[in-house]
Amino acid sequence: MDISSYQIDFEDAVRIIRKKRYKTIAVQLPEGLKRVALPIVDFLKKETAANVFVSADPCFGACDVLGSEFQGLDVEFVVHIGHTLIPDMKRLPIPTVFVNARSKSDVSVVIKKAIPLLEGKRIGLVSTAQHVHLIDEVQTLLRNHLLEPVVGRGDGRIAEKGQLLGCNFSAAAALVSKVDSFLFIGSGLFHPLGLMLSTKKPVVAADPDTNSVIKKELVDEKDRLLRQRFGAIARANDANTFGVLVGTKIGQQRMNLVLDVQKLLLSHGKQVLLVALEFFSPTNLQGFEGVDCFVSAACPRIALDDYLMYKTPILTPVELKILLKEQHWEDYVFDEILGH
Numbered sequence: 035m036d037i038s039s040y041q042i043d044f045e046d047a048v049r050i051i052r053k054k055r056y057k058t059i060a061v062q063l064p065e066g067l068k069r070v071a072l073p074i075v076d077f078l079k080k081e082t083a084a085n086v087f088v089s090a091d092p093c094f095g096a097c098d099v100l101g102s103e104f105q106g107l108d109v110e111f112v113v114h115i116g117h118t119l120i121p122d123m124k125r126l127p128i129p130t131v132f133v134n135a136r137s138k139s140d141v142s143v144v145i146k147k148a149i150p151l152l153e154g155k156r157i158g159l160v161s162t163a164q165h166v167h168l169i170d171e172v173q174t175l176l177r178n179h180l181l182e183p184v185v186g187r188g189d190g191r192i193a194e195k196g197q198l199l200g201c202n203f204s205a206a207a208a209l210v211s212k213v214d215s216f217l218f219i220g221s222g223l224f225h226p227l228g229l230m231l232s233t234k235k236p237v238v239a240a241d242p243d244t245n246s247v248i249k250k251e252l253v254d255e256k257d258r259l260l261r262q263r264f265g266a267i268a269r270a271n272d273a274n275t276f277g278v279l280v281g282t283k284i285g286q287q288r289m290n291l292v293l294d295v296q297k298l299l300l301s302h303g304k305q306v307l308l309v310a311l312e313f314f315s316p317t318n319l320q321g322f323e324g325v326d327c328f329v330s331a332a333c334p335r336i337a338l339d340d341y342l343m344y345k346t347p348i349l350t351p352v353e354l355k356i357l358l359k360e361q362h363w364e365d366y367v368f369d370e371i372l373g374h
């Protein structure tokens with residue numbers, strides 16, 4: 035199905051729904067695709083004759099799957115759109131198919147612009163779900179320019195070769211000793227910034243949707259982000275009571291980390307409140323008087339993306355270690371949820 039600038043392939047979803055004779059299904063979409071909920075639901079209804087609910091709750095990743103609240107509506111199957119499966123995530127409450135939304139953009143123009151900025155000959159290629167299907171074509175384009183593209187396989191949290199998640203850079207980490215620099219194909223700053231911090235290699239980011247290429251801007255943005263994170267750690271310097279944020283979404287649960295963070299805080303004489311929640315927002319957290327600092331053991335992006343929305347500082351577990359002098363600031367990296 036062609037939907038605006040995306041190709042969304044519902045073949046598997048329709049086949050499963052028909053085969054299993056599901057009567058009631060739910061569709062889960064990221065914010066950016068809610069505007070096309072109507073044609074998608076119409077299509078699924080026509081093809082399967084099932085009743086279709088669409089979830090209005092925010093959905094930021096494949097870590098966030100519909101659960102018991104939809105079982106109560108007799109939903110037998112979920113069509114989760116816009117993300118790829120996280121293979122490590124085995125226990126899904128309702129059978130779910132992940133349907134990627136693949137960008138239809140032509141990658142050749144932006145790669146021509148990116149090539150002169152690449153450093154060295156051996157280039158690690160990485161991307162996100164929306165553009166990862168373009169990696170083969172990018173490899174050919176780079177080889178035509180006598181470069182040596184390399185694509186890495188991520189860990190058990192990663193579905194596609196060369197794919198990054200905001201919480202997982204393992205497909206790049208696998209290549210660090212084999213490449214001179216990285217080419218990120220995709221949109222936004224978060225992934226290329228995490229890539230730079232995790233690999234310490236030069237990164238060029240090429241966005242096939244806007245045909246923009248950035249390199250120097252990324253370095254500036256990394257410096258700005260590091261200054262901001264240094265400030266967040268400094269603000270927590272006198273904190274005594276820490277709220278440890280425990281994500282209840284299936285793909286964000288990190289109980290071992292929660293216990294490690296709690297143990298570390300207690301060993302430094304700090305007070306700990308374990309705070310479990312599904313959706314993080316300033317409103318949900320503002321009532322916890324007496325908490326001087328939160329540490330997020332849920333989605334790593336909460337502390338980094340939404341920092342300015344919260345009055346109380348939120349640190350990642352990596353930043354907490356720096357605060358408690360268990361790790362050096364020079365070794366700063368993004369928090370990651372690694373798979374098996």
Ligand code: SF4
Pocket residue numbers: 094095096097098199200201202285286332333334335371
């Ligand atoms: S934990 Fe955060 S970064 Fe990782 S998949 Fe979920 S929403 Fe994305």
